[in-house]
Amino acid sequence: MVARNVALTLVVALMMLAAGFGVGTYLAGGTATTAIITEIKTTTVVFTERLTELTTVVMPEARISVVDALGREITFDKPPTRVVSLAPSITEMLFALGLQDRVVGVTSHCNYPPEVQQLVSKGEIAIIGGFWTPDLEKIVSLKPDLVIGSAGTLPHLKLKESLEQVGIKVFYTRAASDKYDVYSDIRALAKIFRVERVAEELINRIEADIKSVETSIPKDEKPKVLVLLGPPAWGLYSAGGNTFMGWLIRTAGGVNIADKFTGWPVLDYDFILLHDPDVIIISAMGLNYTTLSKEIGETPLALTKAFKNGKVYLVDQEANDILVRPGPRLGLAVRMLASILFPDIFEPPKTPVVYRVGEGTGSFSSAGTTIRLSTVEILPRIVFTT
Amino acid sequence: MAYQIARISKTKFLLLVLALSSLLLLLAVVSLSVGSSMIPPFQALYCLARAECSETTRLILGLRVARTTASILVGCMLAVAGVLIQGITRNPLADPFILGISSTALAILSVALLVDVNILAQRQLAISIALGGALLGFFMTTSIGVLSGGTVLSLVLSGIAVSALFSGVSHVLLYMLQDRLRHPYVNLLMGSTSGTLGRDIPYLAVPAVLSLLALYALGIPKALNAYLFGEHHASQLGYRVKLTTITSAFIASLLTGASVAVVGIVGFIGLAGPHISRMLYGTSDHRVTVVLSALSGSALAVSADIVARLITLFSTRGELPLGVVTSIIGAPFLAYLVIRGGRS
Numbered sequence: 001m002v003a004r005n006v007a008l009t010l011v012v013a014l015m016m017l018a019a020g021f022g023v024g025t026y027l028a029g030g031t032a033t034t035a036i037i038t039e040i041k042t043t044t045v046v047f048t049e050r051l052t053e054l055t056t057v058v059m060p061e062a063r064i065s066v067v068d069a070l071g072r073e074i075t076f077d078k079p080p081t082r083v084v085s086l087a088p089s090i091t092e093m094l095f096a097l098g099l100q101d102r103v104v105g106v107t108s109h110c111n112y113p114p115e116v117q118q119l120v121s122k123g124e125i126a127i128i129g130g131f132w133t134p135d136l137e138k139i140v141s142l143k144p145d146l147v148i149g150s151a152g153t154l155p156h157l158k159l160k161e162s163l164e165q166v167g168i169k170v171f172y173t174r175a176a177s178d179k180y181d182v183y184s185d186i187r188a189l190a191k192i193f194r195v196e197r198v199a200e201e202l203i204n205r206i207e208a209d210i211k212s213v214e215t216s217i218p219k220d221e222k223p224k225v226l227v228l229l230g231p232p233a234w235g236l237y238s239a240g241g242n243t244f245m246g247w248l249i250r251t252a253g254g255v256n257i258a259d260k261f262t263g264w265p266v267l268d269y270d271f272i273l274l275h276d277p278d279v280i281i282i283s284a285m286g287l288n289y290t291t292l293s294k295e296i297g298e299t300p301l302a303l304t305k306a307f308k309n310g311k312v313y314l315v316d317q318e319a320n321d322i323l324v325r326p327g328p329r330l331g332l333a334v335r336m337l338a339s340i341l342f343p344d345i346f347e348p349p350k351t352p353v354v355y356r357v358g359e360g361t362g363s364f365s366s367a368g369t370t371i372r373l374s375t376v377e378i379l380p381r382i383v384f385t386t
Numbered sequence: 387m388a389y390q391i392a393r394i395s396k397t398k399f400l401l402l403v404l405a406l407s408s409l410l411l412l413l414a415v416v417s418l419s420v421g422s423s424m425i426p427p428f429q430a431l432y433c434l435a436r437a438e439c440s441e442t443t444r445l446i447l448g449l450r451v452a453r454t455t456a457s458i459l460v461g462c463m464l465a466v467a468g469v470l471i472q473g474i475t476r477n478p479l480a481d482p483f484i485l486g487i488s489s490t491a492l493a494i495l496s497v498a499l500l501v502d503v504n505i506l507a508q509r510q511l512a513i514s515i516a517l518g519g520a521l522l523g524f525f526m527t528t529s530i531g532v533l534s535g536g537t538v539l540s541l542v543l544s545g546i547a548v549s550a551l552f553s554g555v556s557h558v559l560l561y562m563l564q565d566r567l568r569h570p571y572v573n574l575l576m577g578s579t580s581g582t583l584g585r586d587i588p589y590l591a592v593p594a595v596l597s598l599l600a601l602y603a604l605g606i607p608k609a610l611n612a613y614l615f616g617e618h619h620a621s622q623l624g625y626r627v628k629l630t631t632i633t634s635a636f637i638a639s640l641l642t643g644a645s646v647a648v649v650g651i652v653g654f655i656g657l658a659g660p661h662i663s664r665m666l667y668g669t670s671d672h673r674v675t676v677v678l679s680a681l682s683g684s685a686l687a688v689s690a691d692i693v694a695r696l697i698t699l700f701s702t703r704g705e706l707p708l709g710v711v712t713s714i715i716g717a718p719f720l721a722y723l724v725i726r727g728g729r730s
Contacts, residue, residue, distance in 0.1 A: 023389075024466050132562075132564055133561065133564075231506055231507040232581065233506055233507055233508075233509040233581065234506055234513065234579075235578070235581060236580065236581060239702075240702065240704075258704075260702060261702050261703065261704050262702045262703065263703060263704075264704075265702070265703055265704020265705070266578070266580060266704040266705040267580075267705070268413070268421075268422070268449075268453075268580040268581070268695075268698075268705060269449050269580075269581070269583075269697075270421045270423070270446055270449055270450065270695075271421075271422040273442060273445055273446055273449070274422050274423045274442070274446065276442075285503075285506075286503060287503060287506060287507050288503050288504045288507075291507045291508060292504075292507045293505040294507075295508065295509070298585075299583065300445065300449060302728045303445055318475075324660060
């Protein structure tokens with residue numbers, strides 16, 4: 001009985017303590033916030049006034065404003081010096097623009113140019129999580145003055161409010177559906193950092209690359225293409241006509257059988273057999289190529305023209321990165337796809353990890369699949385200069 | 387469970403079985419002819435009867451037969467599992483996933499994928515692993531249930547605990563996995579028959595046949611009738627309550643686990659199938675409801691599968707998950723039956 005009373009008293013005392021603490025913090029916190037807000041207000045007013053004076057008198061281009069993919073106007077008083085990139089394609093753009101010394105944080109998926117990984121292992125660039133899983137606290141702890149995310153990625157959009165609350169600017173690139181989206185992203189980034197000349201050179205180079213492919217593609221022959229994101233067992237996820245992949249296929253001279261869809265539709269074998277693709281491109285997602293090609297041989301994909309003619313391609317690692325990232329390696333992506341679609345006209349893809357599956361065999365259950373490494377030669381890296 | 391056990395009218399029962407079977411047959415034929423290429427129903431049947439038809443048509447029909455069979459089996463299995471779970475828990479809101487089966491299946495599959503991501507491309511292996519996970523979930527739930535007294539309430543509560551724990555665990559694991567695969571993980575959670583092939587059918591058919599045989603061989607429907615008046619009543623009538631509870635839960639887990647392993651999580655059928663069958667006949671007699679649920683669950687799943695494919699034809703977004711469609715087309719029908727039942 002005594003023990004119970006003591007325990008009860010203790011619990012009540014603890015609860016009261018907690019409540020008191022809570023109220024106290026609330027009150028104190030409340031006053032503190034108000035104080036800070038007034039302070040900020042006053043400084044901002046003074047600051048802007050001074051700045052307008054300065055801009056009119058001394059530097060006419062001191063303030064830069066850009067519009068991002070969400071249609072927000074973002075103003076910069078000076079080019080940012082500490083930048084966090086939330087996507088591999090954005091990292092590639094920043095490095096291609098020669099801004100590597102400004103980058104302080106990238107995702108664990110950012111692996112190109114190889115310089116990124118060197119800088120990460122040297123500790124000069126921090127990893128802020130994965131592409132789908134950026135870590136807010138990690139980003140804030142790097143004290144960036146600009147975070148660049150992709151407008152097509154929900155976890156990136158969710159960071160907006162929290163980052164803006166702590167005074168970090170966020171710029172969103174487009175969910176690119178063609179080369180023009182990529183160009184305008186590159187141009188916007190170049191404007192922020194005032195490297196417009198480098199951007200125009202880069203875009204001209206990409207454009208020349210695409211033109212040289214476009215002029216060599218046969219006009220009368222349009223192979224039907226099926227793209228699958230991941231192994232068939234993962235679900236028959238393909239790329240619709242309005243995606244970057246859809247644009248790549250069109251530009252490289254193919255016809256995407258999932259062109260009438262938007263986004264990333266789930267197809268069924270019915271649809272695939274009906275359209276009977278001439279070429280199938282499967283993103284291997286880092287799986288074992290033998291296992292994967294065995295699986296493909298056991299599904300109805302083995303009944304398609306593509307499999308029977310040995311035109312099922314597994315793309316992985318660097319080849320896959322090139323195809324799925326709407327970034328400065330755009331020209332390379334078009335060339336690689338064209339070389340897969342028209343092996344007689346273009347040289348085989350020079351990027352490692354493009355595999356060919358299934359040659360001449362096409363029986364449903366016991367498909368004898370062979371894999372052949374089409375080439376292991378590594379493409380001489382494009383050196384981006386500023 | 388608002389219904390009395392009425393005297394079973396054999397003719398009414400047989401008529402209902404006949405009506406539902408013919409509906410199912412009709413739906414199956416429609417299901418064979420609907421898809422990205424429309425094959426007229428009669429041509430589809432001729433083609434299946436080895437009459438002349440093009441190679442492509444035959445291939446596509448082969449796929450559709452597999453797909454239709456899969457949805458019939460899944461509908462039947464989930465609905466029967468629903469009858470069993472609602473019977474033993476005496477709760478009309480119980481569904482087959484209440485025993486924590488789907489979350490353990492998902493958790494074990496994601497552990498396996500983290501160990502070796504190649505399992506993703508070995509469908510047979512992945513199905514077996516998920517089925518193993520589902521049964522593991524059943525054993526955990528039952529052991530906790532038995533340890534805490536072995537009543538039906540303790541079984542339900544331990545089911546809730548197990549499913550809460552493992553859905554948390556599986557989401558953490560899939561979160562890790564998504565970073566490795568560079569794809570969002572929601573794909574693994576959505577039930578769909580779009581990728582089902584003929585070789586997957588045994589994984590559904592064998593558990594389905596075995597469970598149904600065991601169900602009647604052990605006389606479970608009759609025992610569950612005694613449950614309607616409470617566990618005490620059942621034991622006074624001479625039924626071994628704990629044993630029956632655990633056996634029924636095991637059969638329900640096997641049915642649900644197999645369907646989760648092959649097509650993924652399909653909601654609504656397990657919950658609504660039993661209700662639809664009870665309202666059609668107007669009884670809670672399990673000897674009747676098991677059969678009628680199996681048929682109405684199948685019909686629901688096949689029609690959902692047809693609608694899912696029809697939507698694909700006219701939308702630009704590709705195929706919808708089956709579970710979404712089942713509730714969209716099943717819920718209005720259930721509402722109609724509820725209104726009609728309430729009036730009379």
